Amino acid sequence: MNAFTSSIRNPDHPVDPVFVERWSPRAFDNTPIAEADLLSLLEAARWAPSAANIQPWRFVIALRGEPAFDRIVESLSGNNKLWAGNAAALIVFASATTAVWPGASEPAPNGLHAFDTGAAWASFAIQARKEGWHTHGMAGFDRDALGAAIRLPADHAINAVVAIGKVGDPATLPEALRVREVPSQRRPLSETVLRGSF
Template sequence: MSNSTNQLLKETPNDHPIIDVIKNRWSPRAFTDMPVSQTDLQSLFEAGRWAASSNNFQPWNFVWGIKGSETYDRIMKHLAEFNQSWAKNAPVLMLGVIDTKTPDGKDNYHALHDLGQFSANMALQAHSMGIAVHQMAGVDFEASKKEFEFPEQFHVATAIAVGYYSNDLEQLPDDLQSEETKKRERKKQNEFLFNGSYIHREEL
């Protein structure tokens, strides 16, 4: 199901060729009021399910709620006030949670990386369906972990808003409307690539 006609296409000044699903995906704060069906949500979760995972431990866990449900409201109350100001427009809210221990009880230092792989898969699948995903760091990690009764070894790593892209910016506070149309920015490759040591690096 696609609703891409409502998407504002941001300028993405890529320096090298990339596929459209990566070039055109971004994280909006404006959403239409069109519900995301459970069938479509399951496609997003299925895409995440097949993400790469260290030792195949799959340490990711998700709490999800549809707008109007108790779970949605329970997630919303733990978002930072700034995020609440726009995330209230999203038809779905999620929490991404990691198990910080391996099955044999050791520290899983790759769990957060694996959750990121899941979330990236999910975001690209969503974009291919005209659905947007916006991940948030602004969530009360400890309070939301307690709210949803996760054991001590678990960590709530991110909150996620999901919904169809919208070009209706009036739903946002004035100071956020310009953020929806500004050009995307990323560091240049030579700022983070090291063909050798960090200090004595060679540029591509």
């Protein structure tokens, strides 16, 4: 396990170290990511499970330096706008909200689109960490502005924007964010697992 996270995060039970080594920094250095490397990480997301194998997820990618990247940054709100522009790439995890279910001929609402796209994002984040990258999910964005920026089709939803990059020097962050630049903790698993019923 890497020394930084292992000094801060202690799992309650044995687990692959990658799960505790994944955390969400805001300080990114200026290392770029090649499109091929980003696609390799999204390959992990592609193989996530989904209800009826509908694969509702859609990934809108933008590399730093591209106009689409700047448009996504512009749609972010609050503090996100201050740091996310230093990421190597931004990925909008969107999803189709309707699907043609097995045996049906017409699209119907898919109430599981967000759950399934969450599984895809988690796979992406873990694969990224394994390859030396850090990711940071964001729900802080202007939904209308981002929808317009990525030309979100009807019957689609935006779930989150994810920043990816190499972790940078916290000193580059504004003071208020610098003090938060540390891996967070979790409540004990015993407070989360319920045996048989609530």
